[in-house]
Amino acid sequence: MKIVNVYISILQFRRALQILGILTKHSLGELFSHTRFSRRRRRKVQKTVHTTPERIRMTIEDLGPTFVKFGQILADRPDMVSEKFRIELKKLQSRALPFDNDYALSLIEKELGAPIDEIFSEFNTTPLAAASIGQVYEGRLRSGDEVIVKIRRPYIENKIKLDIYLLKHLARSFAKRYPELAAVNIVGLIDEFSATILKELDYTLEASNIYRFQTMFKDDPTVHIPLVYSRYCTKRLLVMERIRGIAPDDPPALRAAGLDTHRIAVNGADMLLTMILRHGFFHADPHAGNIFIMPGNVIAMIDFGMVGALTPRDLNFLSDFAIGFARRNGDTISKALITLCGKKFFEREEELRFEIHQMMMQYTGVPIETVNFAGAMQACIDVIVKYQLQIPSGIFMLIKALATLEKFAATLDPQLSLAPIILPYAKQIVKEKYAPRKIAGMLYDTLSSYVGFIRSFPDDASEILYKLKEGKIKHDIRLDDNALFVRTIKAISRRIAYVIVLVGLFIGSALLMVFDKGNAYGRFILIAASVLILLQMLKWLFSDRNK
Numbered sequence: 001m002k003i004v005n006v007y008i009s010i011l012q013f014r015r016a017l018q019i020l021g022i023l024t025k026h027s028l029g030e031l032f033s034h035t036r037f038s039r040r041r042r043r044k045v046q047k048t049v050h051t052t053p054e055r056i057r058m059t060i061e062d063l064g065p066t067f068v069k070f071g072q073i074l075a076d077r078p079d080m081v082s083e084k085f086r087i088e089l090k091k092l093q094s095r096a097l098p099f100d101n102d103y104a105l106s107l108i109e110k111e112l113g114a115p116i117d118e119i120f121s122e123f124n125t126t127p128l129a130a131a132s133i134g135q136v137y138e139g140r141l142r143s144g145d146e147v148i149v150k151i152r153r154p155y156i157e158n159k160i161k162l163d164i165y166l167l168k169h170l171a172r173s174f175a176k177r178y179p180e181l182a183a184v185n186i187v188g189l190i191d192e193f194s195a196t197i198l199k200e201l202d203y204t205l206e207a208s209n210i211y212r213f214q215t216m217f218k219d220d221p222t223v224h225i226p227l228v229y230s231r232y233c234t235k236r237l238l239v240m241e242r243i244r245g246i247a248p249d250d251p252p253a254l255r256a257a258g259l260d261t262h263r264i265a266v267n268g269a270d271m272l273l274t275m276i277l278r279h280g281f282f283h284a285d286p287h288a289g290n291i292f293i294m295p296g297n298v299i300a301m302i303d304f305g306m307v308g309a310l311t312p313r314d315l316n317f318l319s320d321f322a323i324g325f326a327r328r329n330g331d332t333i334s335k336a337l338i339t340l341c342g343k344k345f346f347e348r349e350e351e352l353r354f355e356i357h358q359m360m361m362q363y364t365g366v367p368i369e370t371v372n373f374a375g376a377m378q379a380c381i382d383v384i385v386k387y388q389l390q391i392p393s394g395i396f397m398l399i400k401a402l403a404t405l406e407k408f409a410a411t412l413d414p415q416l417s418l419a420p421i422i423l424p425y426a427k428q429i430v431k432e433k434y435a436p437r438k439i440a441g442m443l444y445d446t447l448s449s450y451v452g453f454i455r456s457f458p459d460d461a462s463e464i465l466y467k468l469k470e471g472k473i474k475h476d477i478r479l480d481d482n483a484l485f486v487r488t489i490k491a492i493s494r495r496i497a498y499v500i501v502l503v504g505l506f507i508g509s510a511l512l513m514v515f516d517k518g519n520a521y522g523r524f525i526l527i528a529a530s531v532l533i534l535l536q537m538l539k540w541l542f543s544d545r546n547k
Contacts, residue, residue, distance in 0.1 A: 019166065022062045053088035060092060065132030065156070066163035068092050069197050073189075098130035099153055108137070108151050111237035119232065123149075133200060133305075138242060146242035147229065148302075150203065157201050164194045192393055200305040203238035209304040210240065216279055222267040224300040243300045245292030249411055254293060263297045265412040269421045271299050272405045276398065277318065277425040280310040284397045286404050308397035313340065315429055318398070322426035325376060326419065328364060330357030337380060341389040348387055355383050373419040374403040502536070505529040 060071040075089035098104075105125060109115055116123050116139075123139035128148070130136070133156055137149040171190045199205050207228045217223040226241035233239055246253050248268065251261050268291070275282035283290070284306040292300045310318075317340040324332030334353040338346050346352070359379060363371060378399055384391060402418065409416045509526035 019063060022059060025062075051088075053085045056085065057088045057091060060089075064159070064163065066160045066167070066197065068132060069200075070167070070193055073193055073196075098127045098135055101125060101127065103154065104135050104137075104151055107154065108149060108237060111151070111234045112232060120147075134203075141229070145227075145229075146244075147239050148242050150238040150240075152201065152203065152236040157198075160197060160201065164190070164197075168194070189393075196306070202235050203233060204235055206238060206305045207233050207240075209307050212281065213275075213283075213301075213304065216275065216281075217271070220271075220274075221296075222298055223271050224294060224298050226300065226302060240302075243292050243294075243302055245294040245300055247288050248291050248293055248408055249288040251412055254412075257295075259293060259295075260297055261412040262416065264293055264299070265409040265416045266421070267297055267299050268412075269405060269409055269416070269418060271301075272401060273422055273425050276310065276401070277315065277422070277429060280312075280315055282308050282310075282398070282401055284308040284401060286401055286408070288408065291408070308394050308401065310394050310398065311392070314392060314394055314398070317395070319426040319429035321377060321380070322373075322419070322422050325360075325363075325371075325373070326423055328360045330360040333360070333380060337384050338389075340395065341384065341391060343389065346389075352383065352387060356380060359383070370417065371419055372406065373417070373422065374399055374406045377402070499536070502529055502532055506533060 057071070060067045071089045071092045075086050075092065104127070105116065112119055119141065120139040121142050121144070124137060126137075128136045128138050132153075134150045134152045137151070138146070139149055140146050167190050168187070171187045207230060210225060210228050214225045217225055224243075226243055228241075229239040246257060246259070248254075248264065254261055254264065272282060272286060283301055283304065285303065286301065290301055290303045292302070294300050317336045320336035320339075321333055324330070324336060331353060334349070334356045337356070338349060338352070363376070381391060381395070381399065406418050409418060505525055506529040509522045509529060
């Protein structure tokens with residue numbers, strides 16, 4: 001075994017012990033809190049009692065950044081976690097204590113390949129912010145541009161990879177032990193989470209996201225995406241434009257600065273809906289801390305590490321849902337939800353349609369301007385979860401982004417509703433979907449597929465017949481119920497063994513009688529075997545008639 005593998009195994013074992021110690025501490029605390037002695041002690045000292053969801057949240061915070069990030073993702077997954085736990089998990093913050101300042105500055109110089117004084121005319125050595133993955137500083141380049149400098153925490157990648165390895169191991173064990181939870185797909189969730197958090201560790205990917213958003217909004221004067229100084233950026237270091245503005249959750253300050261809160265709300269809604277419905281690529285964490293309002297009611301965003309991408313199927317779902325919701329058409333919404341889950345035929349579709357229809361009835365007569373669009377979508381997703389259908393993870397990120405946008409708009413202008421704004425975008429998607437040119441292209445692709453099938457069918461048929469003739473055809477059989485399969489095989493095996501024994505006894509006793517007609521033992525075995533064979537034949541005949 002290589003020394004590197006031994007070292008990695010030791011690190012994994014150490015981290016596993018740390019996790020076990022934290023889990024043991026909080027588990028014992030949870031058990032103790034339910035004892036009679038604990039209740040008596042609380043009455044005397046009036047000590048605060050932590051609920052089970054609170055203890056789980058505290059445990060996750062103690063486990064470190066990987067588990068905090070995972071908890072934040074679970075907080076937006078109603079198909080995984082119940083509502084009371086989700087409420088508590090939403091309190092998880094990625095804030096962290098700053099690491100050693102001198103060490104951080106040395107890491108910045110190492111990534112820059114030069115002393116800080118050579119690159120910056122001004123540099124504030126006090127951290128502006130500290131998060132679980134990186135630490136943020138502010139400075140001014142020699143060119144005079146104000147910038148933000150993000151440096152990744154040391155050894156954070158190795159720590160996160162160790163945690164991911166342990167999470168994957170636990171997820172696989174959990175999936176094997178509880179196969180009835182296949183609809184949850186916890187292994188897939190861990191794989192998806194690991195891909196997401198490892199991308200956040202690479203600042204070159206965040207820079208790439210910023211470039212992509214700059215291209216999307218290059219002709220939109222109402223949106224500002226910060227500049228990236230790529231010559232200074234590495235996998236561990238990001239240098240970008242310093243954005244100065246007012247937070248969108250402070251309407252009095254915005255009005256005092258002479259800004260129009262209604263126009264800001266509309267610009268923000270248009271910005272996010274352009275990302276989602278025109279490009280299928282959006283900022284997945286648009287909370288107030290990541291948005292600044294600049295002069296002229298311009299919206300600026302920061303922190304592009306977490307982004308969402310939508311497939312054409314996701315976009316079609318959103319447009320069909322918006323149109324169905326505007327028309328209060330439960331059938332359109334149900335069909336959109338089932339298609340989203342990748343189901344062409346769903347045996348409980350009628351029940352689902354009825355439940356969605358009943359849900360839409362509560363919005364009858366209610367002006368669309370007053371309806372919480374993201375909340376209605378979340379309610380429909382909750383229905384889908386109840387039917388144990390798997391929903392693409394991007395949809396949960398989408399709902400989170402829409403809910404944040406709706407809250408952001410309501411703070412700035414309580415009269416503004418998301419539904420009327422989203423409807424024109426949705427209609428445009430449907431219009432493009434059924435455009436004559438697109439339909440003609442789909443027909444051409446379909447005809448090409450049929451022509452290809454007709455041309456290749458004779459050769460394919462000949463190959464199948466040849467392999468069948470040569471005995472080379474193989475067929476894979478999948479059995480969902482392994483226990484039933486094992487019981488069936490055992491029952492068949494017992495019957496075959498029983499028949500073989502009976503036939504063997506019959507033939508053996510018959511031969512014995514041929515060579516020794518006076519053998520009483522042979523005569524008894526022959527009669528007994530004959531009677532048992534006759535009874536078995538009658539049993540089979542009787543069973544066949546009953547069938």
